[in-house]
Amino acid sequence: MIGNDVIDLVQSRIESNWRRKGFIDKIFTPDEQMLISNATDPEIMVWLLWSMKEAAYKVYNRQTKIREFNPQKLVCSILSENNTTTGSVRCSENTYYTQTVITPENIHTIAVRHFDDLDKVIEIENKAIAKDENGIPFLTEVSHTVQDVSISHHGRFEKVVTLTSASSILNK
């Protein structure tokens, strides 16, 4: 299972005032708020944590079919920061693993259920994608093969990702 979230940093500056009174308190746990206040660039930390929550929620929603809006229920931890940021997001009894790429233009996070799956995620073009009765997208191509995909669109960017191990169709 997979989820992803892209944030266009130009778009987020137009759409959201994260410094607005109450905004941070509604979304982030006390520990996450500490990460933001201690960050060199608080804006990037806000959207890094937000994209982790969004990407993890997509996996949670796919797994449980539960639809809810409670950002504080998705509890982020940052495990390592190198070229990419690796993290985990806890939601109820579930833990999801995330990997985020931050560029000056955007922040893109992928989330999976098993840590090892982070290496199996690839970006694909938005083609042959259909949605099931719950509005959850999957990739359908050649014969009767279907495959989980996650789509995220924000501002100038659209990212579609899938797990390579889920099917062999992408190797063809």
Place this chain on the structure above:
Amino acid sequence: MPVSYLKNFNTNTMNKEELIAKLKLIIKPYTTNIEAYDNLTEETDFINDLSINSANLVDIILDIEETFDVVIDNTDMERMLDVKTAVEIIETKLAQK
């Protein structure tokens, strides 16, 4: 809406129609789907129908708190995905005042 009405605007004695009208004004700046906004009903879903991004859903909740002078906790926020539920939650909060 006549000016005199706005002057005497009291969120504690609002009927449902007034409440939805007030909510609709709050939602307006955040929606990107004008057609769905113009045809808004109780069944309208903030994300699926009005294409409101989830970060802006936080703004809507903060605006509701400020406009109606109520506090929306996480348990209420969790369900606040459509007009109907938002109205229910605001009505409950106003009745508790």
